[in-house]
Amino acid sequence: MRAEDLDIDTLLLADAEVGALRFAGHRAVIVDAVALGTLRRELMTALGPAGARALLGRFGQVQGWRAAEAMRGRFEWDSELAIRDAGGRAAILQGMLRLLPGTGPMTPEGATVGDSYEAEQHLLHCGQSEEPVCWTLAGFASGYLSCVEQREIVVIEDRCVARGDATCRFMARPREAWGDSLESPSREGARAPAEAWETQSPAMLRALELARRAAAVDSNVLVLGESGAGKDRLARFIHARSSRARAPFLALHCGAIAEPLLESELFGHARGAFTGATRDRVGMLEAAGRGTLFLDEVGEMSPAMQVKLLRALQQRELRRVGENHARPIHARVIAATHRDLAAAVETGSFRRDLYYRLRVIELRLPSLAARREDILPLARALLADACGRAGRDKMSLGTAAEERLLHHAWPGNVRELENAMERAAALAAGPVVAASDLPDDIGPPPPQSRGGSLQQLERAAIAAALERHGGHQQRAAAELGISPSTLYRRLRRGG
Numbered sequence: 001m002r003a004e005d006l007d008i009d010t011l012l013l014a015d016a017e018v019g020a021l022r023f024a025g026h027r028a029v030i031v032d033a034v035a036l037g038t039l040r041r042e043l044m045t046a047l048g049p050a051g052a053r054a055l056l057g058r059f060g061q062v063q064g065w066r067a068a069e070a071m072r073g074r075f076e077w078d079s080e081l082a083i084r085d086a087g088g089r090a091a092i093l094q095g096m097l098r099l100l101p102g103t104g105p106m107t108p109e110g111a112t113v114g115d116s117y118e119a120e121q122h123l124l125h126c127g128q129s130e131e132p133v134c135w136t137l138a139g140f141a142s143g144y145l146s147c148v149e150q151r152e153i154v155v156i157e158d159r160c161v162a163r164g165d166a167t168c169r170f171m172a173r174p175r176e177a178w179g180d181s182l183e184s185p186s187r188e189g190a191r192a193p194a195e196a197w198e199t200q201s202p203a204m205l206r207a208l209e210l211a212r213r214a215a216a217v218d219s220n221v222l223v224l225g226e227s228g229a230g231k232d233r234l235a236r237f238i239h240a241r242s243s244r245a246r247a248p249f250l251a252l253h254c255g256a257i258a259e260p261l262l263e264s265e266l267f268g269h270a271r272g273a274f275t276g277a278t279r280d281r282v283g284m285l286e287a288a289g290r291g292t293l294f295l296d297e298v299g300e301m302s303p304a305m306q307v308k309l310l311r312a313l314q315q316r317e318l319r320r321v322g323e324n325h326a327r328p329i330h331a332r333v334i335a336a337t338h339r340d341l342a343a344a345v346e347t348g349s350f351r352r353d354l355y356y357r358l359r360v361i362e363l364r365l366p367s368l369a370a371r372r373e374d375i376l377p378l379a380r381a382l383l384a385d386a387c388g389r390a391g392r393d394k395m396s397l398g399t400a401a402e403e404r405l406l407h408h409a410w411p412g413n414v415r416e417l418e419n420a421m422e423r424a425a426a427l428a429a430g431p432v433v434a435a436s437d438l439p440d441d442i443g444p445p446p447p448q449s450r451g452g453s454l455q456q457l458e459r460a461a462i463a464a465a466l467e468r469h470g471g472h473q474q475r476a477a478a479e480l481g482i483s484p485s486t487l488y489r490r491l492r493r494g495g
C-alpha cells in the first residue's frame with residue numbers, strides 16, 4: 001500500500017452501537033478546533049508561552065508516535081518510505097493541515113503546509129505571534145518520524161502563518177544534525193533572558209541598564225526607537241527579567257489594526273456587541289493576566305482609542321465592548337513607538353495625559369546607524385544564527401562585505417541586518433560571505449579619492465551626528481540644521 005491510498009473510510013470506523021470511534025484502530029474522539037484553541041489560550045495564561053509550547057508539543061508527540069505505531073501495525077506498506085509519508089497523509093485526514101504536494105519534512109526544503117488548524121486557532125485566540133506556533137503539529141511530526149525511523153527526529157517549524165508568513169514550514173532532522181541551532185528555535189518562543197545584545201555602544205548600554213532597572217519595578221514603560229531597532233526585543237527582555245516572567249507576554253501592534261477592531265482586540269467584546277461578534281472574546285489586556293502587554297506603535301492610536309486606553313490605565317479596569325461591568329487589569333503595559341511622541345503631544349495628535357501615564361520610565365533605543373561599533377559583531381552573531389537555522393556550517397564575513405555593512409545607512413536597523421544575514425547564509429557559495437551575497441542596496445562604500453557623492457557625504461554627516469547624540473534624531477537634526485522628518489527621510493533613502 002502507498003501513502004496516497006490511505007483514505008478516511010479505511011482509517012475511521014464509527015461504531016454507533018457502543019458509541020466509539022476508531023482511527024487506525026485506536027480509540028479516538030473528535031475535538032472541536034475552537035475548543036482546542038480555547039485550551040491553548042488557557043494554557044498560555046496559566047503557564048506562559050514557553051510552558052504552553054512544551055505541553056502542547058509533548059501532546060502532539062504522543063499523538064504522532066501512536067499514529068506511527070498504528071500505521072505500521074495495521075497496513076501492509078510498499079516500502080519504509082510509504083510508512084513515513086503516511087504520517088503526513090494521516091495528519092491531512094485528521095483535518096490538521098494541508099500539505100503542499102511534493103514537499104516533506106525530511107527533504108532539504110522541508111514540508112510546506114497550508115491551513116494549519118493550529119496557526120488558525122492561535123490567531124483566533126491569542127492573536128498574531130512573533131514566533132512559529134504550530135507546536136502540536138511539530139510535535140506530531142517529531143513523534144511520528146522518531147517512531148518510524150527508530151531514532152530521535154526533531155521537527156522545527158521555521159515559518160508560520162500565525163507569524164505573518166504565507167505558509168507554515170516544517171523541517172525534520174535527527175537531533176544531532178541540528179547541533180547548537182536546536183537551542184535557539186526551541187528557546188525563542190519564550191525568548192528567555194535575551195542577553196545577547198552584542199553591544200559596545202554607550203547609548204545602548206545605558207538603555208539596557210535602564211531596562212534592567214525597569215524590570216525590577218512595575219511601572220509603565222515607553223520604548224522609543226526606529227522601526228527594527230529592537231523595541232519588541234527590549235520589551236521581552238524587561239518581561240523576562242521581571243517578576244511577571246512566568247505569566248504571558250502578549251504583543252499588540254496598534255498600527256496594524258483598524259480602529260473598531262482595535263478596541264475589541266484590546267478590551268474584548270461580548271457576544272452580539274456588533275455584527276459578527278458571534279461569541280464572547282477576551283481582549284489582550286485581560287488575556288495578559290499578570291503578565292505584560294506590549295503595545296507596539298502606540299503613537300498610531302486614534303484620539304478616541306487614546307481616551308479609552310487612558311481611562312483603563314487610570315482606573316486599572318476595563319470593560320469589554322458591549323458589556324457594562326468592569327474587570328480588573330493586572331497586566332503591566334510596555335508601550336513603544338518609532339514616532340517622536342513628545343512632538344506629537346505638542347502638535348496635539350497624542351494626548352499629553354496618556355503620554356505621561358505611559359512614559360513613567362522612558363527608554364530610548366539608538367538606531368543601528370548611531371552605533372556603528374555594533375554593526376560587525378551583530379552581523380556575525382546574526383549570521384551564525386542564520387547558518388544554524390539553514391543547517392549550514394558556520395560562516396564568516398569577507399572584507400568587502402564587512403566594508404559594505406559598515407558604510408550602509410541601515411534605515412531598517414537590526415531587522416534589515418538580520419534579513420541581510422539570513423539571505424547571505426542562504427546564498428553564499430562558500431564559507432565566506434562575499435559582497436555580492438548582500439542585497440543590492442547595501443552598496444559599495446564611497447571611493448576615498450573622490451570624497452564620495454553628495455548623497456554619501458550627507459549620509460556620513462547624518463550618521464556622525466547621530467553618533468554624537470546617542471541616536472537622538474531630533475538633536476542630530478537640530479545640529480545639522482534640518483527637520484527630524486527630513487533626517488528620517490534621508491536615512492530611509494539609504495543606498
Ligand SMILES: Nc1ncnc2c1ncn2[C@@H]1O[C@H](COP(=O)(O)OP(=O)(O)OP(=O)(O)O)[C@@H](O)[C@H]1O
Pocket residue numbers: 196197198225226227228229230231232233234296338378414415418
Ligand atoms: N541586539 C540585537 N541582537 C540580535 N537581534 C536583534 C537585536 N536587536 C534587534 N534584533 C532583531 O531584529 C529584529 C527587529 O527587532 P524588533 O522587532 O525588536 O524591532 P522593533 O523596534 O520592535 O521594530 P518595529 O517597530 O518595526 O516592530 C528582531 O528579529 C530582533 O530579534
